[in-house]
Amino acid sequence: MKAAVIVFPGSNRDHDVARALRQAGATVVSVWHADHELPAGTDLAVLPGGFSYGDYLRCGAIAGRAAIMDAVRAHAARGGLVLGICNGFQILCESGLLPGVLMRNADLHFVCRRQHLLVERADTPFTNRYARGQVIDVCIAHGEGNYAADAETFARLDGEGRVAFRYCDASGTVTREANPNGSFSAIAGIYSERFNVLGMMPHPENLIDNLVGGTDGRGLFDSLVAGLRTAA
Numbered sequence: 629m630k631a632a633v634i635v636f637p638g639s640n641r642d643h644d645v646a647r648a649l650r651q652a653g654a655t656v657v658s659v660w661h662a663d664h665e666l667p668a669g670t671d672l673a674v675l676p677g678g679f680s681y682g683d684y685l686r687c688g689a690i691a692g693r694a695a696i697m698d699a700v701r702a703h704a705a706r707g708g709l710v711l712g713i714c715n716g717f718q719i720l721c722e723s724g725l726l727p728g729v730l731m732r733n734a735d736l737h738f739v740c741r742r743q744h745l746l747v748e749r750a751d752t753p754f755t756n757r758y759a760r761g762q763v764i765d766v767c768i769a770h771g772e773g774n775y776a777a778d779a780e781t782f783a784r785l786d787g788e789g790r791v792a793f794r795y796c797d798a799s800g801t802v803t804r805e806a807n808p809n810g811s812f813s814a815i816a817g818i819y820s821e822r823f824n825v826l827g828m829m830p831h832p833e834n835l836i837d838n839l840v841g842g843t844d845g846r847g848l849f850d851s852l853v854a855g856l857r858t859a860a
């Protein structure tokens with residue numbers, strides 16, 4: 629598995645996600661946002677978390693128009709894997725690779741804490757090492773994670789099983805209190821139509837080591853790397 633981690637001015641989780649991917653067995657290359665091509669043989673393009681362009685306009689709005697995004701769109705159109713985490717999810721929405729938008733958190737506060745997530749399906753390239761309905765413990769750190777879209781888009785996402793994760797409590801119950809940002813239907817991540825693009829607000833790359841709090845995030849990177857090996 630060859631993963632290209634795209635770096636924008638203001639990215640800050642690019643090294644974290646590279647570490648998580650290497651731990652899972654991937655080869656990782658770093659790609660600058662102003663480049664026009666992904667490296668030959670790229671299996672997975674990663675848009676990391678951070679504060680690209682200082683979050684000006686809206687989070688991810690400027691990065692979504694970066695030169696490299698045409699190559700990311702072409703990669704996704706060929707069926708290539710794309711993962712956007714936090715600011716990366718915002719960039720995916722802003723670039724049109726995923727539907728909807730991430731608005732300011734409902735209470736207008738930046739939220740930085742541990743969060744339980746419900747894994748909605750375990751038959752995708754991103755989640756095959758988890759179980760359907762599994763509750764995982766990850767980190768969240770964002771100011772604009774409030775996912776919104778029009779009613780037709782929500783109906784499609786739900787009907788096509790494209791909600792990847794929902795915010796929940798420790799028992800796996802989706803409650804208003806467990807929703808950190810006001811996202812509609814407690815949506816924490818969504819897939820593209822062909823399930824090869826995933827955008828998610830939480831940071832699985834920051835829970836990959838017991839020394840720093842837990843390993844529930846590893847399943848996502850193991851799914852990507854081991855899943856690709858199994859499929860090959």
Ligand SMILES: NC(=O)CC[C@H](N)C(=O)O
Nearest residue numbers: 677678714715770771772
């Ligand atoms: N950790 C992140 O990627 C943060 C994303 C974005 N800067 C926000 O605050 O919403």
